[in-house]
Amino acid sequence: MELSDKTARQMYEGIRQNPPRKPFGLGERVALVNIDLQRAYTDVGSFKTAYTGHPQQMDHINTLTDVCRQLGAPVIWTYVAYLPHSEDAGLWGTRTDTPDSLQNIKDGSPRAELDPRLNIADSDIKLRKHMASVFTETLLPSLFTFKKVDTVILTGGSTSGCVRASAVEALSRSYRAIVVEECVADKHESPHFASLYDICAKYGDVMGIDAVLTELRGRL
Numbered sequence: 328m329e330l331s332d333k334t335a336r337q338m339y340e341g342i343r344q345n346p347p348r349k350p351f352g353l354g355e356r357v358a359l360v361n362i363d364l365q366r367a368y369t370d371v372g373s374f375k376t377a378y379t380g381h382p383q384q385m386d387h388i389n390t391l392t393d394v395c396r397q398l399g400a401p402v403i404w405t406y407v408a409y410l411p412h413s414e415d416a417g418l419w420g421t422r423t424d425t426p427d428s429l430q431n432i433k434d435g436s437p438r439a440e441l442d443p444r445l446n447i448a449d450s451d452i453k454l455r456k457h458m459a460s461v462f463t464e465t466l467l468p469s470l471f472t473f474k475k476v477d478t479v480i481l482t483g484g485s486t487s488g489c490v491r492a493s494a495v496e497a498l499s500r501s502y503r504a505i506v507v508e509e510c511v512a513d514k515h516e517s518p519h520f521a522s523l524y525d526i527c528a529k530y531g532d533v534m535g536i537d538a539v540l541t542e543l544r545g546r547l
Contacts, residue, residue, distance in 0.1 A: 335520035342527045350532045351503040353542055354477035358401040358470075360461050361388060362483030362490055364445060365406045367438035369484075374438060376427050378484070380512025385444040387509050387536045388482050392446065394543045401474055402451040405461050405483075408432050408439035415457050459492035462500065471502070478503040480539065481531075482510035487518035494531045504531030507539055 331338070364385075371377040381387070392402050409416045413430040420430040432438045434455060441447060456465050471479075479497045481490055481504060490511050497504035506526055513519035527533050 335517045339520040339524040357478040358476045359395040360403045369442040378514045381509040389446045408434040460496040461493045480505045486511045486513040487522040491522045509536045
């Protein structure tokens with residue numbers, strides 16, 4: 328194992344400046360998946376499980392969704408929530424049982440509500456999920472087959488949890504995974520930047536919001 332005294336942020340900045348491979352790039356048909364931008368993770372004034380990211384994260388996500396809608400690309404909003412007695416939470420969701428635990432995010436509760444700052448259209452798809460990856464036990468694989476999607480643009484959180492899991496599974500299913508740097512966040516910067524480094528190195532592309540918007544707007 329190679330040792331280093333660099334921080335996760337420094338490691339990520341280094342790989343962004345000197346990428347080890349060609350980017351996957353955006354393919355022909357994109358879908359935007361906004362992961363778990365619900366109050367349990369965004370409302371820092373109400374829930375201790377919440378966290379903040381880039382100060383313009385929500386604004387950037389709203390802009391990105393507008394452009395994707397103009398392209399006719401699917402726009403998906405996922406949220407994690409469980410049945411009243413947590414029968415669908417599995418081993419992952421039932422590791423702990425406190426008021427702040429994952430299994431106690433109940434469908435229809437304030438913790439499951441999507442952030443009110445988000446501009447969600449009637450044509451968008453809201454998708455409840457149970458596990459880390461957006462692909463696990465959801466309709467996304469069949470939806471993407473129907474829509475002939477080859478590229479999944481990911482926003483939301485957490486970077487080290489559901490975003491990373493979704494990027495890994497996207498590549499495993501032969502989708503190009505694009506993580507928008509300013510649009511993902513985590514509880515702490517170390518797992519955030521370590522995960523961005525890992526995605527850059529192996530599983531997908533991490534792109535800035537300006538670069539993503541420029542490429543998408545060029546298709547309008």
